[in-house]
Amino acid sequence: MEFDQAKKIVVATIIDQQGLSDRLVGCKAIITSTGRLSYSIPLAWVRERLEVLIRESLYRGSFEVISLANPNDTRQKATLMIDPYLPPQELIILGGGHIAQPLAKIGKLLGYQVAVLDDRPEFVSKDRFPEADKTICCSFDTVENSFDLGPQSNVVIVTRGHQHDLLCLRQMLKYPLAYLGMIGSRRKVAIIRERLLEEGLAVKKLNSVYMPIGLDIGAQTPAEIAVSITAELIKVRRGGKAASIKNIDKKNNDNEAGVFNSGELPSTIDQEILQLTLQAAINHVPAALATVVSTKGSTPRKAGAHMLVWADGRSLGTVGGGQGEAKVRAEAFKIINTSQPILYRISMDAANAAMEGMICGGSMEVFIEPVNGFAQVSGGGGIL
Numbered sequence: 001m002e003f004d005q006a007k008k009i010v011v012a013t014i015i016d017q018q019g020l021s022d023r024l025v026g027c028k029a030i031i032t033s034t035g036r037l038s039y040s041i042p043l044a045w046v047r048e049r050l051e052v053l054i055r056e057s058l059y060r061g062s063f064e065v066i067s068l069a070n071p072n073d074t075r076q077k078a079t080l081m082i083d084p085y086l087p088p089q090e091l092i093i094l095g096g097g098h099i100a101q102p103l104a105k106i107g108k109l110l111g112y113q114v115a116v117l118d119d120r121p122e123f124v125s126k127d128r129f130p131e132a133d134k135t136i137c138c139s140f141d142t143v144e145n146s147f148d149l150g151p152q153s154n155v156v157i158v159t160r161g162h163q164h165d166l167l168c169l170r171q172m173l174k175y176p177l178a179y180l181g182m183i184g185s186r187r188k189v190a191i192i193r194e195r196l197l198e199e200g201l202a203v204k205k206l207n208s209v210y211m212p213i214g215l216d217i218g219a220q221t222p223a224e225i226a227v228s229i230t231a232e233l234i235k236v237r238r239g240g241k242a243a244s245i246k247n248i249d250k251k252n253n254d255n256e257a258g259v260f261n262s263g264e265l266p267s268t269i270d271q272e273i274l275q276l277t278l279q280a281a282i283n284h285v286p287a288a289l290a291t292v293v294s295t296k297g298s299t300p301r302k303a304g305a306h307m308l309v310w311a312d313g314r315s316l317g318t319v320g321g322g323q324g325e326a327k328v329r330a331e332a333f334k335i336i337n338t339s340q341p342i343l344y345r346i347s348m349d350a351a352n353a354a355m356e357g358m359i360c361g362g363s364m365e366v367f368i369e370p371v372n373g374f375a376q377v378s379g380g381g382g383i384l
Contacts, residue, residue, distance in 0.1 A: 297362030
């Protein structure tokens, strides 16, 4: 069975319960980007409320832990982990000039799938952009045909001229992007704004564009500007409060992105872990999946981090390494034998935290479950 990494999938799992006679820990629901929903959760009051939450998570992509209570008997409660597996965020750089080079390097370091597009072949060569996952040479007036644009797309417009920037911006404004920014002086931005408003573009839509691009750090060199841009990408993703250049003249500097993700960013390794988890479940291969549910203090991984452990000792992914991960692995082997999922708590004192490379002591909750729980909702692999 293959899991299409271009698809979105959200897995909701009961990780704790109160006042319920049947043991439901490990029961789950799965929804794919096609909208197909599959359950192994028998409780109607959980399913009714969960369906709304899991569909919202499919759109937002935020890892969450929620508690639901039976409206007819509030003593009955279920705690659920809502875990989105999304395509990795992509950084699309329109223009292969001097700023694009350090921008591609930093973007790759931050975990983005990096694509660079320019209409000049020599400006999108592999020698010029060795870090890029994709380089494209095409006219700027057909940019949108080269990408599957959507909420996973972060687009930075840094072409060599005003006209090319405008061509790209017109196309990108059609799509619900995670981030859209354009380089340029305030004068250039004002001219483009006036032009687009005259063409009938809504003010709210235009205000969603980060232009001038980047955070206000006084960047001057291409590398500094690249840092400024990628810092703004982090701000939008994480919900930071640093001042964007486009907002430095505004009294209200609230971030306009609306929803922030404080957990792990989606990665290709998480996609692979989900695929192998489903394969193990369908093929009855003994294994356990560990997922970081919550953290406090300084921890090397955050909510949404995954590790798959097989009975033969192999593992994929990490929940932080060191002694904490060793404990999780030991618990995973027990769970493979007992088939009973647990919510496992790890607490690090200052001395152990220092050994793990943390600033101070921290704690984390990790849900460890046998992979066979996925078999009940995978439909033999048909949902994927």
